[in-house]
Amino acid sequence: MVHERVTEIEHDNSLDKVEQILQGAMHEFLVHGYAGTSMDRVAASAGVSKATVYSYFQDKPGLFKALVEKLAQQRFYSIFGTEPLEGDPKIVLRRLITKALNQMLKDEEFRAFKRVVIGESGRFPELAQLCIVCLIKPTIETLKSYLTSHAELKIPDPEATARILVGSLVHYVMTQEMMHGKEIIPMESDR
Amino acid sequence: MVHERVTEIEHDNSLDKVEQILQGAMHEFLVHGYAGTSMDRVAASAGVSKATVYSYFQDKPGLFKALVEKLAQQRFYSIFGTEPLEGDPKIVLRRLITKALNQMLKDEEFRAFKRVVIGESGRFPELAQLCIVCLIKPTIETLKSYLTSHAELKIPDPEATARILVGSLVHYVMTQEMMHGKEIIPMESDR
DNA sequence: GTCTATATGGCGATAGAC
DNA sequence: GTCTATCGCCATATAGAC
Numbered sequence: 001m002v003h004e005r006v007t008e009i010e011h012d013n014s015l016d017k018v019e020q021i022l023q024g025a026m027h028e029f030l031v032h033g034y035a036g037t038s039m040d041r042v043a044a045s046a047g048v049s050k051a052t053v054y055s056y057f058q059d060k061p062g063l064f065k066a067l068v069e070k071l072a073q074q075r076f077y078s079i080f081g082t083e084p085l086e087g088d089p090k091i092v093l094r095r096l097i098t099k100a101l102n103q104m105l106k107d108e109e110f111r112a113f114k115r116v117v118i119g120e121s122g123r124f125p126e127l128a129q130l131c132i133v134c135l136i137k138p139t140i141e142t143l144k145s146y147l148t149s150h151a152e153l154k155i156p157d158p159e160a161t162a163r164i165l166v167g168s169l170v171h172y173v174m175t176q177e178m179m180h181g182k183e184i185i186p187m188e189s190d191r
Numbered sequence: 192m193v194h195e196r197v198t199e200i201e202h203d204n205s206l207d208k209v210e211q212i213l214q215g216a217m218h219e220f221l222v223h224g225y226a227g228t229s230m231d232r233v234a235a236s237a238g239v240s241k242a243t244v245y246s247y248f249q250d251k252p253g254l255f256k257a258l259v260e261k262l263a264q265q266r267f268y269s270i271f272g273t274e275p276l277e278g279d280p281k282i283v284l285r286r287l288i289t290k291a292l293n294q295m296l297k298d299e300e301f302r303a304f305k306r307v308v309i310g311e312s313g314r315f316p317e318l319a320q321l322c323i324v325c326l327i328k329p330t331i332e333t334l335k336s337y338l339t340s341h342a343e344l345k346i347p348d349p350e351a352t353a354r355i356l357v358g359s360l361v362h363y364v365m366t367q368e369m370m371h372g373k374e375i376i377p378m379e380s381d382r
Numbered sequence: 383g384t385c386t387a388t389a390t391g392g393c394g395a396t397a398g399a400c
Numbered sequence: 401g402t403c404t405a406t407c408g409c410c411a412t413a414t415a416g417a418c
Contacts, residue, residue, distance in 0.1 A: 017383090033310060035226035038411060049385050054413065112313065119224060119310020121369050122303065128369035136366060167362030168355040175327060178312050178319035208401090230394060240403050245395065 018056055021046045025067045030112040034064055034120050061124075068127045071113055072134045080138065089150045097169065104173045111177050140166055209247055212237045216258045221303040225255055225311050252315075259318045262304055263325045271329065280341045288360065295364045302368050331357055 024046025028037040039060060043050040057063040086092070104110060121128035143162035147155050155161050176182070215237025219228040230251060234241040248254040277283070295301060312319035334353035338346050346352050367373065 031313070033224070033226060033314075035224055036314075039413080040411080050412090051386085051414080052384055055383070060412070115309055115313060118306055118365070118369075122222070122306055123224075123227075125369065129371070132366055132370045163363065164355065164359040167360075168358040171358030171362050172354065174309070175323055178309075178316065179323045180320070229392075231392080241394090242396075242404085243402055246401070251394070 017048065017052070021048060021053055021056055021063075022067055022070060024048075025063055026071065029064060029067060030109065030116060033116055034123075039063075064120075065124070065127060068117065068124075069130060072127075072131050075110070075113075076134045076138070079135070080142075089153055092146075097165070101169060101173070104169070105176070111173070114174075136166065208239065208243070212239060212244055212247055212254075213258055213261060215239075216254055217262065220255060220258060221300065221307055224307055225314070230254075255311075256315070256318060259308065259315075260321065263318075263322050266301070266304070267325045267329070270326070271333075280344055283337075288356070292360060292364070295360070296367070302364070305365075327357065 021042070024044075025037075025042050027045050028042050032041075039050055039053060042063070043053050046053070053063065057066060117128055117131050140159070140162045143165060144158045147153060147158035147161055212233070215235075216228075216233050218236050219233050223232075230241055230244060233254070234244050237244070244254065248257060308319055308322050331350070331353045334356060335349045338344060338349035338352055
């Protein structure tokens with residue numbers, strides 16, 4: 001009772017090809033940056049020919065934009081599909097912070113992504129804005145509404161506090177990612 | 192009663208040439224990034240020939256490193272040749288913060304510098320470390336010792352507090368630099 | 383649809399005139 | 401010391417075979 005016969009066994013692998021190319025593009029762009037990456041190497045890393053890359057993506061900027069958009073959405077879902085964010089405030093906040101820190105410190109790919117987006121934010125401002133709208137803003141908003149809904153914490157300005165928290169963590173990771181580890185900051189002093 | 196005659200009126204302009212090249216290199220590298228900058232354009236922007244550039248600097252990475260080192264030292268002196276950092280804590284801290292914020296928000300060149308250093312921190316880690324040692328670490332250390340010497344602020348962990356402060360400000364500037372201004376954060380809630 | 387081969391131009395770096 | 405001219409090489413992008 002099949003509607004269409006199986007005349008095309010593995011026909012619709014176009015999406016796989018796109019995914020395959022984006023995979024290779026990610027590998028190259030995140031390591032060598034935008035200008036430092038050649039379409040030849042993207043094609044080689046993806047296991048296809050250069051002409052195939054150009055048949056699925058208009059040009060180099062187009063491929064780069066498609067990649068960053070995909071990664072931003074990916075990160076967005078990986079962040080907000082995890083925590084219920086409810087319970088005793090002190091414990092929840094502490095768990096949230098340590099989890100975010102460990103994830104950022106462990107995830108080399110995420111740091112490379114951030115590096116590229118920041119480095120290219122002058123030439124691709126719309127991609128930087130996309131990353132803020134998809135990643136940073138929701139994080140701050142979530143934290144803010146959590147802090148607001150817990151009046152017992154006596155926080156006068158939840159939005160400012162949320163921004164301070166996020167900014168401290170991100171900047172901490174960014175400095176630690178660049179220089180040698182140095183000593184680890186004692187985490188018992190944020191709130 | 193001059194020791195040496197004026198046989199060489201404007202002879203020693205080698206240093207001027209170096210400065211001239213570094214000026215052109217700054218203009219190009221900060222706008223187009225490392226890989227996006229060609230030595231031809233550096234030479235054109237500096238008003239010399241490409242061969243002259245190569246007579247003063249070994250190669251492209253050498254020129255880039257020399258430029259970043261110069262800019263890092265420059266920024267270092269421009270930061271620590273200003274404030275005495277003494278007086279009533281509340282007022283001093285507030286003035287310091289607003290001043291740092293306004294300076295960062297106004298100085299486009301500084302943000303471009305930070306962008307390039309972060310973007311290239313994977314391929315030039317020693318330059319990123321240099322910028323941390325010359326710029327971020329002294330800032331945190333100065334703040335820390337100031338907070339420590341004012342016991343009346345009752346700050347349990349001065350180093351952590353200093354890092355939080357710096358991280359918040361830098362991250363605030365970085366997000367505002369990328370997206371549209373959005374609303375300004377109310378600054379009455381850091382301490 | 384996907385490949386190989388190629389057109390066209392810019393790149394880093396240098397040789398040699400002056 | 402500084403320039404012009406040039407050498408290889410690699411880049412983006414496309415044409416045409418299959």
